[in-house]
Amino acid sequence: METNEAGLIARILAGEKELFHELIRPFERMVYLTLISVLQNETEAEDAAQETVISAYRHLAAFRGDAKFSTWLTSIAINEGRKRLRKAKGAAEESIEEQEEGHEGDFTPAPLTDWREIPLEALERKELREALRSAVAELPGIYRQVFILRDLEELNIEETAQALGINPGAVKVRLHRARMMLQKRLVPFLKTTAPARRGFFGRAL
């Protein structure tokens, strides 16, 4: 996969420009989701996604291969998104969006009573997906961006840190808080009276 990627890039740079379509295809979902995490508006995010891909095409020769192509592309998307935010909101609000994680705030999870492991079918419920989408949208920007890169796009801690220009420690803190805020928000939707089935899910590490 990785070598195929490097091979494609070499061929594009050598003149087979149409191959860029193929190079970008596995990442187009990731580019859009990165931008929605910053911009929170579908039309803007799509427009910015196109700009990101065009920019990556124009600057492909500058890609060194010391980072993964996906991380490089995500950084371009983040920069494009932030540029648009600054334009739309002005410098004052941008500084709010870029704020550091403080120590204030309650980031403890919500304890559940009468909890049973919820069965797979319950996760299929449409309203659960909708609740999750709005809960993610309502997270403060610094938490939302880390959560989307890590848990949706499945970048690792190091890649997430690189793409956002923050240190890995901050990624861990923000991710933990984001997950706990979501847990608290979604507890009413996750409660169920289904029979217990412990250990039903295992998440790949």
Added chain:
Amino acid sequence: MKLDCKHVWEHISEYLDGTVDAKLREDIELHLEHCEICSAILDSTRNILILTADDRTFELPVGYSERLHERLKEEIEKSKH
């Protein structure tokens, strides 16, 4: 070492990512065995992550890919001249 619930909560995220060290993992697992509250918090958080990674939860706008490649096609053509 015996952990209290609050201590376990602080490490839930890292525990799910498999980045806690072996000793802490063991302590957390020991705690989870007899603490229903923490087990429930862990399960519910894990379910959120499963749901997040599901492609149907966060969808792309209809026609996104087609429009993107159309735009890219124009750009590639332009760059040939």
